[in-house]
Amino acid sequence: MKSNEDIFRAFANHPAPLLPILHTFHDRDGWLSQDSIRAVAENLQIPLAELYGTVTFYHHFSQQSSGKQVPRVCTGPICRLNGADEILQDMSAQGASEMPCAGRCDDPVPVIVGGEVLVGLSVSGLEARPSMLPSPPQKGITECVFASIREANQASLAGYRASQGYRALETALLEMTPQKVLEAINRSGLAGRGGAGFPTGRKWQAVRDAAGHPKFIVCNADEGEPGCFKDRVIMDYDPHAMIEGMALAGYVCGAEEGFIYLRYEYPGTFNILDNALTEARAAGWLGRQIQDSEFTFDIHLVRGAGAYVCGEEGSLLNSMEGKHPFPRNRPPYPVTNGFNDKPTAVNNVETLACVPPIIRNSAEWYQGLGLGDESGTKLISLSGDVAKPGNYEVPLGLPLKTLLYEWAGGPLPGQTFQAVTMAGLSGGFLGEEALEEASLCEKSIRSYGSFLGAGGIMVFDARRDMVEVARQAMSFFAEESCGKCFPCRIGTERLTERLGGSGPSEPAAWKAEIQDLGKAMAATSACGLGVAAPLVTESLLRFFPEQVAAFLKGR
Numbered sequence: 001m002k003s004n005e006d007i008f009r010a011f012a013n014h015p016a017p018l019l020p021i022l023h024t025f026h027d028r029d030g031w032l033s034q035d036s037i038r039a040v041a042e043n044l045q046i047p048l049a050e051l052y053g054t055v056t057f058y059h060h061f062s063q064q065s066s067g068k069q070v071p072r073v074c075t076g077p078i079c080r081l082n083g084a085d086e087i088l089q090d091m092s093a094q095g096a097s098e099m100p101c102a103g104r105c106d107d108p109v110p111v112i113v114g115g116e117v118l119v120g121l122s123v124s125g126l127e128a129r130p131s132m133l134p135s136p137p138q139k140g141i142t143e144c145v146f147a148s149i150r151e152a153n154q155a156s157l158a159g160y161r162a163s164q165g166y167r168a169l170e171t172a173l174l175e176m177t178p179q180k181v182l183e184a185i186n187r188s189g190l191a192g193r194g195g196a197g198f199p200t201g202r203k204w205q206a207v208r209d210a211a212g213h214p215k216f217i218v219c220n221a222d223e224g225e226p227g228c229f230k231d232r233v234i235m236d237y238d239p240h241a242m243i244e245g246m247a248l249a250g251y252v253c254g255a256e257e258g259f260i261y262l263r264y265e266y267p268g269t270f271n272i273l274d275n276a277l278t279e280a281r282a283a284g285w286l287g288r289q290i291q292d293s294e295f296t297f298d299i300h301l302v303r304g305a306g307a308y309v310c311g312e313e314g315s316l317l318n319s320m321e322g323k324h325p326f327p328r329n330r331p332p333y334p335v336t337n338g339f340n341d342k343p344t345a346v347n348n349v350e351t352l353a354c355v356p357p358i359i360r361n362s363a364e365w366y367q368g369l370g371l372g373d374e375s376g377t378k379l380i381s382l383s384g385d386v387a388k389p390g391n392y393e394v395p396l397g398l399p400l401k402t403l404l405y406e407w408a409g410g411p412l413p414g415q416t417f418q419a420v421t422m423a424g425l426s427g428g429f430l431g432e433e434a435l436e437e438a439s440l441c442e443k444s445i446r447s448y449g450s451f452l453g454a455g456g457i458m459v460f461d462a463r464r465d466m467v468e469v470a471r472q473a474m475s476f477f478a479e480e481s482c483g484k485c486f487p488c489r490i491g492t493e494r495l496t497e498r499l500g501g502s503g504p505s506e507p508a509a510w511k512a513e514i515q516d517l518g519k520a521m522a523a524t525s526a527c528g529l530g531v532a533a534p535l536v537t538e539s540l541l542r543f544f545p546e547q548v549a550a551f552l553k554g555r
Helices: 004-010 018-029 034-044 048-057 077-081 084-090 157-162 167-175 178-188 200-209 230-237 239-253 267-282 313-320 349-361 363-367 400-407 432-437 442-446 466-480 486-499 507-524 528-532 534-543 545-553
Strands: 072-074 097-099 110-113 116-119 216-221 257-262 298-303 344-348 377-384 390-395 417-421 456-461
Touching: 004 018, 004 034, 018 034, 018 298, 034 048, 072 084, 077 084, 077 377, 077 466, 116 267, 157 239, 157 267, 167 239, 167 349, 178 200, 178 239, 178 349, 178 363, 200 239, 200 344, 216 239, 216 313, 216 349, 230 239, 230 267, 230 349, 230 377, 239 257, 239 267, 239 344, 239 349, 257 267, 257 313, 267 298, 313 344, 344 349, 349 363, 377 400, 390 400, 400 417, 400 432, 417 432, 417 466, 432 534, 466 486, 466 534, 466 545, 486 507, 486 528, 486 534, 507 528, 507 534, 507 545, 528 534, 534 545
Parallel strands: 072 097, 216 257, 216 344, 257 298, 377 456
Antiparallel strands: 072 110, 110 116, 377 390, 417 456
16 A cells, blocks of 8 residues: 555656545545545645645545445436436435436446446446447448547557557658648638637647747546537547647647546546557657657646536646636636646547547548538537437538437437437527427527537437426536636526526516526626526527426416
8 A cells, every 4th residue: 555655756746746646545545534635735735724625626535434435326417317316216325425427328327436437227237338339420421530439459559550540640740840730720620629619720829829838738538518428438449549639739839748637437538548648658659759759748647536617628727736626717818828827728539539630631631521611520429318329420510300310210219309408418408490400510509599519419308397307407507616606606506496496476577587697697607607507597498488387387
């Protein structure tokens, strides 16, 4: 067993030591004792009260003896449809507790026990099993990110190299200047695939041009949005694609160091990534003077501890720096003042995995993968009341109806589709009209008052009470609000209460209050959580007025 001194010595030169140290104590002892927290505070010179506030902010750091072994059951929207509450009740004697969506919506219900994820529809059926591979591509569809992911041993360096892995980085180092790589990314039209949709080339150009060194590349792998599980499958089955994308980003931006910030709920993925990074270093694809070039770049793997708000880039950076993970006020932006106040490019897993195929095949090839005026593809995580849940790589501009009915097999037997969510939960709901007419691109989805975002789509058939679904969604946002700004902190609580039956007795006044709360939150919240949460109630009122009326009448 490692002593405290051994642990501190191991991370003495780590640029983001707090979370790795806390995890090592948590793994060693099965909990974070007061003595351990005090030792960490003294070693890292963090005020004890500040560190305690940071530790208790995260869901998965236990302060109870042997608390790491207590089962945590996912009660996300899709898992609730598949018996999560019954599993939680059946494991109550073991002290089981709830956890937010754990990213297994295609294969519910996940239960974390210690460092292992079990999945199943009942306690007796829980077992450890790997992530589901993406659904096969449709005839005539060319994939970008998923093109080789189903190949045997693709997660290994040998398997990745067999599918032209690291060819893009090699080409860039031998034949292209950083500016030429940047120009290719700009021409491709690649935009951020994590939610915001900011042009990737513009972000990298801003970091490249920013004053100050060192510069950093951060991969946001904190895939915490309910209904999203696409990044997990990339990291589990094709991790080197993301690593190569990060190295290319470092080459363009002039960065020598990168970080992968991985969500806690993917412990198996952590081991896969750690092994892939070790392989890449040993083969000279990471480290000093990569492949005998003048380019140096290495990657640190940092594991989160369970906090939805850490998917927001400012919160993520604060978490890495060992601070309380509040969102940052902007400006300044991470491209000039990111990790340790230095220029930083933050991209998500899917975005980075797009980069090597673009460099290998050309920007024009990538542009041609979309439909109409759209460039490229988008990974969609599809779950819920649909025949074939899973991950799909679709050409941007594909009709939503085509995905639901032709690719994913339509509704369950005897059922009809009623609603889908967009952007996980953050985009709210789409109803009957949108299900028939919307296309999978930002322009189309935004015309219905939502956004495509990270690409999580949860499906609800006609059996579901959409007011209750909305209440559960708002309860999630209320629980995950960091509390920094009062519009989000108070607004999510008030909206949860209203969806539970409280509020003005007159329906018109109730609706007006819901809309007023939402407008205030959207206008004044500090980050995307408070801005997006009102889309749940806004879309509920818009697409399901009959259900809202029946709910108000029955209060």
